[in-house]
Each structure stands twice: as C-alpha cells, then as structure tokens.
Amino acid sequence: MEDERERFLIRYAGGFAPLVVDRAEGAWIETRDGRRVLDFTSGQICSTLGHGHPRIGAALQRALDELIHLSSWMLSEPVLALAERLARLFPDPLEKVILLNTGSEANEVALKLAKLHTGRFEVAGLTRSFHGLLTGIASVNFSMAHAGYGPLLPGAFAIPAPYAYRCPIRHCDGACDCACLEVGFELLDQQSVGSLCALIAEPVLSTGGVIVPPDGYLPRARELCDARGMLLVVDEAQTGFGRLGTMFGFEHDGVLPDLVAVSKTLGGGIPLAATVTSAAIEEDCVAKGFLHVTSHVSDPLPAAAGLAVLDVIDEEGLVERARERGGYLLRRLRELQPEHEQIGDVRGRGLLVGVELVADRESKAPADELGTALTAESLRRGLSMNIVRAGASANCLRLAPPLTISEAEIDAAIEILDASLRAVLGARPELAAAR
Numbered sequence: 001m002e003d004e005r006e007r008f009l010i011r012y013a014g015g016f017a018p019l020v021v022d023r024a025e026g027a028w029i030e031t032r033d034g035r036r037v038l039d040f041t042s043g044q045i046c047s048t049l050g051h052g053h054p055r056i057g058a059a060l061q062r063a064l065d066e067l068i069h070l071s072s073w074m075l076s077e078p079v080l081a082l083a084e085r086l087a088r089l090f091p092d093p094l095e096k097v098i099l100l101n102t103g104s105e106a107n108e109v110a111l112k113l114a115k116l117h118t119g120r121f122e123v124a125g126l127t128r129s130f131h132g133l134l135t136g137i138a139s140v141n142f143s144m145a146h147a148g149y150g151p152l153l154p155g156a157f158a159i160p161a162p163y164a165y166r167c168p169i170r171h172c173d174g175a176c177d178c179a180c181l182e183v184g185f186e187l188l189d190q191q192s193v194g195s196l197c198a199l200i201a202e203p204v205l206s207t208g209g210v211i212v213p214p215d216g217y218l219p220r221a222r223e224l225c226d227a228r229g230m231l232l233v234v235d236e237a238q239t240g241f242g243r244l245g246t247m248f249g250f251e252h253d254g255v256l257p258d259l260v261a262v263s264k265t266l267g268g269g270i271p272l273a274a275t276v277t278s279a280a281i282e283e284d285c286v287a288k289g290f291l292h293v294t295s296h297v298s299d300p301l302p303a304a305a306g307l308a309v310l311d312v313i314d315e316e317g318l319v320e321r322a323r324e325r326g327g328y329l330l331r332r333l334r335e336l337q338p339e340h341e342q343i344g345d346v347r348g349r350g351l352l353v354g355v356e357l358v359a360d361r362e363s364k365a366p367a368d369e370l371g372t373a374l375t376a377e378s379l380r381r382g383l384s385m386n387i388v389r390a391g392a393s394a395n396c397l398r399l400a401p402p403l404t405i406s407e408a409e410i411d412a413a414i415e416i417l418d419a420s421l422r423a424v425l426g427a428r429p430e431l432a433a434a435r
C-alpha cells in the first residue's frame, strides 16, 4: 500500500521516519499516535535549546506582529543587533557578519569571500567531511553525494581525516598524531596548479562519523595554511554556540580562523545562518565587487530568533551544561561498552557523541545492518538517534540531544539503547556479523 506521506513529497533522503509528529517540547517529540520519543538528534541538530522554547516563541511572535521580511538592502533593528552580538562573541579580528539562511549557504559565502580575497580557487576539505549539498559546497563535501550530479567545481581536494579508530593512512591506532594532516598537505602541494585558496574543516566531523581531531590538529592546519597563503575556514554548523562545551568548536585549542560559518544552532530551529570574517577581508572583497544577494539575506524574523537563542544560551549556562552533560553521556556509554562486544568505539566532545558499531572489537568490521536495525528498534522504544557514516560504512550512532537535556533523560536513553541492542541481537544474531 502506498505510504500517504510519500504521495506528494519527493523522497529527498531515501525514505521518511515511520511516524508523523504532532508537537515537541524540550527533548521530547510527540507522535500523531500519541507516542513520546526522546529526540537525541535535536531535530536536524538545530534545536539546542530543546523544542518549543518559550523565548524563541515570544521573539517570533513579536517579529510576526512587527516585521517579518524586507528588501535585501534595507536593514532592521534585529539584524543590526544580531550582527553586533555575533561580532562581539567572536574573537578579534572576526567582526563582520552576513546573515543568511542555511549551512550550505554560509559555507558557500565563506568560500566566495576566500576566493575573491585570495584571487585563487583551490579548496581543500577533509575526507568524511560534510558541508552541505548545494553544488558549490558539495564539491568539498567528501562524505557523500558526489555521484550522479555531473561535474563538481574544479580545484576541490581532499586530505585524509584524523580518524584515529581507522587511520586513513594506516599509520596510527587509536590516537592520531596528525601524520594524516602532513601527508594531506603534501598531496595538496603535488596536485595544486598554484592556486591554493582555503582549507575548510568542521571542528568535529559530525556526519562523517563523529571524528574528533586530536589536540593541536587545527593549530597545525593553521600553520600549514599560513605557509601557503591559504585561508582557514571553520564550519561550525553543528558545533557553534555550545554543543562541544565551548562557545565555538575552534576555541578548543585556541586557533583563529579567517572565516567562520555558523548555521543550524544559531536559529534554534528557525532557518538562520551567518558567515563571519575580519574587516580586512570584508573591505578587500567589497572593493572587488562582492555580491551575495538572496531573497532572505538580512531578514528580520530569523534574526529575532537568533537573538533569543543567544540570550538563552547565556542565561541558562548552556555551554557549561553541554560540557557537563556531555561528560555524563560519554561516561554512561563507556560503562555500557563492556556489556556489548558490538560497541567498538565511543567518542565525542561535549554533547556530540558517536558510538561506532562493529562485528567484534577484535576485527572492528563495520556492522552496518546492526546500526540500521538498532536505530529502528530504539525509535520504536522511544529514542531517536541518527546513524551516520564513517567512510564507506554507515555504522556510527550519533547522539546529539538538546543542550538542555537532563541526566535522567540521558539515563532513559541509555536504557533504551541497551535494551534495543539486546533485543535486536537476540532476534537477529547474524547482525553481529560484518556488513
């Protein structure tokens, strides 16, 4: 029988979740058939304040009453206030802001500015990176979705991700020493036509399998970029505004990017993104005729939501909360690990946590089918998690609840995960084998 949800919708990502949602509050989603589900994906990793935060609602209501949208060259109070707020939040000299809508767009704009400023076009990204699915930015999106859409942008290069559990250059085992980064830049130098423009990186590679670079990775990347006159672009779509236990992911080891893209977590569920850079880069690009006008650049309504999000993060101490609760979540998962041979690796920073599933810890063979069955069973039992990809496999669970999550809710999630793993393997022991 045809699924009613598929009758009029293009299936943009394979299929849809086996439920329809009526409402959501805090970390909980309520389905049409009255079930409550713990949301360990924060929507699409956007709802860091939890669902239905009254402050976002109030800000939106005010905007609906006063001002929703304007011509792109007209500015409004929420836009001016948010730009100033962001400029003050970022370290010097990052003080120039453009307000956009999605993560793909914020990254595209960052790379447009980088190209115009340097006069070069070659951009490097990390293998297993995800930066968005519009054609320009997808060219340096190395975790998925290159096949079938024709040519990508020339000058897109991949360097190996610092994936310590499965070292891409077969060098480290469990602890990355950044050899992959040195090798990556050697490869880059040998392939370049002399137009190296920028490196784009996530502080933690989320969609590519929650890969946490070792301390010192971004500072060394900064040095390697500087030596070549390349800019460093940091994509904070998932990590900005607290998720990793610092306001921004790049702060972890004190690196200063040239351009930063923030998105998902800025709007708390409302489409809002920003690209931030220095006055020097902005002035140079404007002098060269920088152009990026869209229907919703500098829109007042999403800016009002962004201001509310920043207020709540501050007032509720959510950055510290993410650090604490993230530590708790990691500890609970590591306690669970010895009980299940299929939990190969538990890793993460703050409230961005990955659990890599394997046939057994000795072989480390990716257990893709187990991942699919486990997320389905967990959802049935009331816990929504993503399965994300680690290389060619899709065997990494990603746990990224709202930053407002309580310890009791984390305990409930661990209980469901544990019970689901036992139930799935009890019913289908063959899933403990490799993919």
Ligand SMILES: Cc1ncc(COP(=O)(O)O)c(C=O)c1O
Pocket: 101, 102, 103, 104, 105, 107, 130, 131, 132, 133, 202, 206, 207, 235, 236, 237, 238, 263, 264
């Ligand atoms: C790190 C990162 N950058 C960029 C994007 C793209 O953002 P959007 O889907 O808003 O275009 C995503 C989306 O998942 C992401 O995770």
